[in-house]
Amino acid sequence: MDHELKQEIIIDNYNNPFHKSHTDVEGYIKVNTNSESCIDNVDIYVLFDGNKIKDIKFDGEACAISTSSTSIMLRKLIGKTIDEVKELLINYDNMINEKEYNSDLLEELNAYDEIYLKPNRKNCALLPSNAIKRAIEIYEVGNDN
Numbered sequence: 001m002d003h004e005l006k007q008e009i010i011i012d013n014y015n016n017p018f019h020k021s022h023t024d025v026e027g028y029i030k031v032n033t034n035s036e037s038c039i040d041n042v043d044i045y046v047l048f049d050g051n052k053i054k055d056i057k058f059d060g061e062a063c064a065i066s067t068s069s070t071s072i073m074l075r076k077l078i079g080k081t082i083d084e085v086k087e088l089l090i091n092y093d094n095m096i097n098e099k100e101y102n103s104d105l106l107e108e109l110n111a112y113d114e115i116y117l118k119p120n121r122k123n124c125a126l127l128p129s130n131a132i133k134r135a136i137e138i139y140e141v142g143n144d145n
Helices: 003-015 064-077 082-096 103-112 119-142
Strands: 029-034 041-049 052-061
Touching: 003 064, 003 103, 029 119, 041 064, 041 119, 052 064, 052 082, 064 082, 064 103, 064 119, 082 103, 082 119
Parallel strands: none
Antiparallel strands: 029 041, 041 052
């Protein structure tokens, strides 16, 4: 993926984020994620249906990297099983941390494959995956999985 396309993906998802809205609907697991180093303060709402993510939304204020990575990630996760989500998150985290990963699995999330060049932005890119992992943990503990 060339640099221009990466920038276009990031900017488009920052300006027009997918599923950015607040919800008080019962059944959603809400996880707050924030950064000590910038403005990022985002609530992620995950609705599970059995072992799948039925719906996922986010709300809050965040930088372009955090907002766009959350937008792309949420779009990819709806309808996926928990195991599929975990696999995607492992690969995404590995990419951000310069470890081996499956780029085919990540699709548009590959726009962040050079975020390691700006170490202070790694935390921004990891905020959504960290929150989703916590939501899965909460769900699994509550359902004795």
